[in-house]
Amino acid sequence: MTNLKRRTFIRAAGAAAALGTLGFPSLVLGAARRVVVVGGGVGGCTAAKYLRKLDPSIAVTLIESKPAYTSCFMSNEVLSGERTLQSLTFGYDGLRRHGIEVLQDTVVGIDPERRWIQTAGGRGFDYDACVVSPGIGFKWGAIEGYDEQVANEAIPHAWNAGPQTQLLRNQIESMPEGGHVIIVAPADPFKCPPGPYERASQIAHYCKHHKPRAKITILDAKDAFSKQALYIEGWTKLYGYGTDNSLIQWVGAAGGGAVEALDPSTRTLTGLVEEFQGDVVNIIPPQKAGAIAFAADLVDDGDWCPVDKRTFESSRHKGIYVLGDASSAATMPKSAYAANSQAKVAAAAIVAGFQGKAPDDPTFVNTCYSVVGEDFGISVAAVYRLNAETNTIESIPGSGGVSPANASPEIRKREVSYAHSWFKNVINDMME
Amino acid sequence: MENMKREKSIHKGVGHLLFAALALALPVAVAAGPSGQALSFTCAGCHGTDGSSVGPSMPAIAGMDPEVFVDAMQAYRQDERNATIMNRIAKAYTDEQLKEMAWFFASQRLRLFPQTYDAALAEQGARLHDEYCEKCHEKGGQPGDAGTLAGQWMPYLHFTMEDFLNGKRTWPRKMKRKVDAAIEASGDTAIPALVNYYGSQQ
Helix, strand or coil: CCHHHHHHHHHHHHHHHHHCCCCCHHHHHHHCCEEEEECCCHHHHHHHHHHHHHCCCCEEEEEECCCCEECCCCCHHHHHCCCCCHHHEECCHHHHHCCCEEEECCEEEEECCCCEEEECCCCEEECCEEEECCCEEECCCCCECCCHHHHHHCCCCCCCCCHHHHHHHHHHHHCCCCCEEEEEECCCCCCCCCHHHHHHHHHHHHHHHHCCCCEEEEEECCCCCCCHHHHHHHHHHHHCCCCCCCCEEEECHHHCCCEEEEECCCCEEEECCCEEECCEEEECCCEEECHHHHHCCCCCCCCCEEEECCCCEECCCCCEEECHHHEECCCCCCCHHHHHHHHHHHHHHHHHHHCCCCCCCCEEEEEEEEEEECCEEEEEEEEEEEECCCCEEEECCCCCEECCCCCCHHHHHHHHHHHHHHHHHHHHHHHC | CHHHHHHHHHHHHHHHHHHHHHHHCCHHHHCCCCCHHHHHHCCHHHHCHHHCCCCCCCCCCCCCCHHHHHHHHHHHHCCCCCCCCHHHHHCCCCHHHHHHHHHHHHCCCCCCCCCCCCHHHHHHHHHHHHHHHCCCCHHHHCCECCECCCCCCHHHHHHHHHHHHCCCCCCCCCHHHHHHHHHHHHHHHHHHHHHHHHHHCC
């Protein structure tokens, strides 16, 4: 028996004595359910908060390796200088005020049979249900010459917000007047489908004012991308897209945009057709579920974790719920709002399960804003339901979609302000 | 344990009744679909937890009058109200679901957050409100059957008034006459004054 298990037992025995039910400690233990949440991003935080909101008797422990959360959504605005990384960083005290134990540690193993979690710090936890929301990992080796060390030191991916976001910002600021920025965008599926294009937009927004002779090239492994028509409308209006002086150039797969190799010393990328050389290179590598999802055997033979779409319980191991980017939840995108929405469905399903009830039919929403530039915001929205027969999530016919084409300047401007309010509300809903 | 026992005995007790209900296809038998609470939880990413928004452009909807909620959502659903995104979202919901969401938000406590306002304008707005608005937006615009103005986010109120004045939103009965009169009396500062007055109630 580990220290923790002993402590739990002693606490339970004490409570049993106080209630005069000594001899039936299991009854008391049964009343105080424990959920352990692995990962302090949008999915994990939202699940922790809503579990306590739905049933304050549940003991919730959230384990996260970083001392604070830094939001990836809105982090493209750090690249333009419109906001600081600090403005995206939030501590976990809000969750603690909800009675959630937040532990800075790394989960190294989950035993689904014993319902037991092991951390790198040497601690162990029993659980009645476990929520795994680790976000993404990167498929190093997909682009020859690009590895974790190169990403940390020279060619940032900046696809998890943090020091690499700042590194990329610094590189853009210090590049020559007529510098060339290259963004390498991956094939689907990946976290934040409109993100690479908002990134190009935000860098263009900075260059327009500070380095107007600069060029930004997106080398894409795809032939189409999220909100494409709206981005092109914005780029045409703001950055001269389609002209010889365009700040932004997009090279799709058919045009030779897929990148095979990087030479970090010269910042040269090898495409199928030609080579590209940049003053600043940002590679967004192909992605997969975060490391713990693999360690805990939650991934199928692909890159992501299959789940029951009614509850987000793992299809591979009972009692473990996989949320957010790591889950295989098509047609929902890998986005903050999607993770927030999935977390509430999982929390409600866990609580229903503890009460011996069947889970309700789920409902999901995704809303995602992109800021293309000054007074030019665009969005995508979808409301989803379960198709129980096929275990798929489907968009409700006739609803959702992207901002209208050629909307008035007033509407585009409002969507920027909505983008910033959306950011505040998502953060608030997950951690305050 | 006790709950389960009770449920079981209830099930036994009403078994025949339920069967009868099913056979008659009464509405009680078709209670599938997400709960009103689950539907309402999905709104929080934009409108704040339980509808108390912390983002100044998104209106707080906690404590909202249920009929105002349903009317607004139906207007969005039918593209009858100027929208950026709500029209796309509203189309996903049935009338019954809108009602359930309306009741959820109506029963939430409205939490207000401080916002910066111009005290002089707010004072002017208070006088304008008393003269032109109080009759419908009672008690300084507290939540009621004419919506929530008191403490509402000022950028959102500005958007709303812009829409009314630019002919992009249908005026409720008598409102145009009253707003015209307020503008007649106070000129261009009338709308900012009213917005600052509502924003000053925190």
